[in-house]
Amino acid sequence: MQNFRCALVFFLSLFVFSVVTQISAAALPDPTEQLKPVIDKVVSLLKDTEFRKRPVVDQSEVIVKIVSERFDFREMSKRVMGKQWRTLSSEQQDQFIALFTKLLQYVYINQVDDYLDKKIEFIDQRIRRDRAEVKTLLVGQDKSIPVSYIMLLKKDTWMAYDIVIEGVSLIRNYMEQISTVLRDEKFPGLISMLEKKITKLEAGEKDE
Amino acid sequence: MFRVFLFSLFILGNCGLLYAADGEVDFLDDAFYEETPEEDAIKDPFEGINRVVFTFNDYAFMWVMNPVATGYSELLPSDIRGSIANFFYNLQEPMRAVNSLLQVRFTDAGTLLARFAINSVGGVGGLGDPAAIMGFQKVEASFCQTLYTWGVPDGIFLMLPLMGPTTMRDVSGGLVDRFSVTPFYYTWAAGWEESVGIFMGKEVNNLSLHLGEYEKVKEMSVDPYAALRDGFYQHRRQRWEGSVVHHETENETEDEIGAWLE
Numbered sequence: 001m002q003n004f005r006c007a008l009v010f011f012l013s014l015f016v017f018s019v020v021t022q023i024s025a026a027a028l029p030d031p032t033e034q035l036k037p038v039i040d041k042v043v044s045l046l047k048d049t050e051f052r053k054r055p056v057v058d059q060s061e062v063i064v065k066i067v068s069e070r071f072d073f074r075e076m077s078k079r080v081m082g083k084q085w086r087t088l089s090s091e092q093q094d095q096f097i098a099l100f101t102k103l104l105q106y107v108y109i110n111q112v113d114d115y116l117d118k119k120i121e122f123i124d125q126r127i128r129r130d131r132a133e134v135k136t137l138l139v140g141q142d143k144s145i146p147v148s149y150i151m152l153l154k155k156d157t158w159m160a161y162d163i164v165i166e167g168v169s170l171i172r173n174y175m176e177q178i179s180t181v182l183r184d185e186k187f188p189g190l191i192s193m194l195e196k197k198i199t200k201l202e203a204g205e206k207d208e
Numbered sequence: 209m210f211r212v213f214l215f216s217l218f219i220l221g222n223c224g225l226l227y228a229a230d231g232e233v234d235f236l237d238d239a240f241y242e243e244t245p246e247e248d249a250i251k252d253p254f255e256g257i258n259r260v261v262f263t264f265n266d267y268a269f270m271w272v273m274n275p276v277a278t279g280y281s282e283l284l285p286s287d288i289r290g291s292i293a294n295f296f297y298n299l300q301e302p303m304r305a306v307n308s309l310l311q312v313r314f315t316d317a318g319t320l321l322a323r324f325a326i327n328s329v330g331g332v333g334g335l336g337d338p339a340a341i342m343g344f345q346k347v348e349a350s351f352c353q354t355l356y357t358w359g360v361p362d363g364i365f366l367m368l369p370l371m372g373p374t375t376m377r378d379v380s381g382g383l384v385d386r387f388s389v390t391p392f393y394y395t396w397a398a399g400w401e402e403s404v405g406i407f408m409g410k411e412v413n414n415l416s417l418h419l420g421e422y423e424k425v426k427e428m429s430v431d432p433y434a435a436l437r438d439g440f441y442q443h444r445r446q447r448w449e450g451s452v453v454h455h456e457t458e459n460e461t462e463d464e465i466g467a468w469l470e
Contacts, residue, residue: 082241128236150236168438168443173435173438177434178431181431
């Protein structure tokens, strides 16, 4: 009897818990619906030849304003730093966020040329608690590239903090790089390296 | 009684974490981001030498391979280069079927044999890929995967001259994969020089289809070596996911609970 009651409580609590999580999932805003307009806006801007004639610094300022609605650069910077984040002073954190955000912008603008002839399809999404993955497909002529946006729910808006391209997480990849730079050159070395990289990208230079 | 309740909550709370176990990656899970690079699976004791090789490869790529492949890509239109790549891909197909069998993936082995037969006949010796249109999609099955399925550990990370990033296990697996098709080369080639020529031609042809990708990686990274190393592991895991049978079985029951809840 005791066993039976135990089992009953066990399954009952399982049931209640799963129902509760499902209800809360149903009340959430839709991540795809929130992400799509921002992506569409950026793509249409980047396709605009008039806009593309402006200096790179100008372009990136406009784009970062739009993108900041849905992309959480603070969260990205924090994750990229990993455990080191807590060892930094708040000024250092802000300094890093500013530089890393800039780097990501230029990377995005420089890469996006390749994607302009491709179509973005929103194929799927999944939500678990306060996390969501929005799956898209960049459809090109001879090749399609899967790109996922990993998002976190903040109040009632979904904010992206990672982009996964063909299974490679961008944040995870930067995390790996930054940990080796920090190991070899410490924080000041990382900052000067980022600054150098950014001036290069601003000038539109390519690596030799 | 209360303890049972707590226990059930505990299982539910953890089912998310259980997914991350056993090589499978869930990007919605923080565990994926929290493991610090130094602690996790990547073993790179020869980083110093590897970085030297990386610099060498970088120069070789930027000054030799890339210009050659760029010139080549201007000579031949992309559909012809695609056909050449298909041709070499098709040669490897029987070996993929053998590897599928070694990995106990019978359906995939059937698919691969069907692909080989259809593409060799209908695709004029493998130049086209009509099998994909008929529903037999490309499946990856290499000897590297077979070794993985059999539980051979990855070993250390290696940066090989001209070949790029790999691991100890994948070097041996890759050698088996490569040598298994060289008899084909020998039957056409007059001597080993020609075999090497065919091999290099194949590599240049493949590169010509991926021009600019490496420069992109370099342009956006603060440490290109670390970027390439991590990219190699992440990309491989994604390619293998779904097709490769995991050899760890301890997590199976927990995964079943998770799957049932999902």
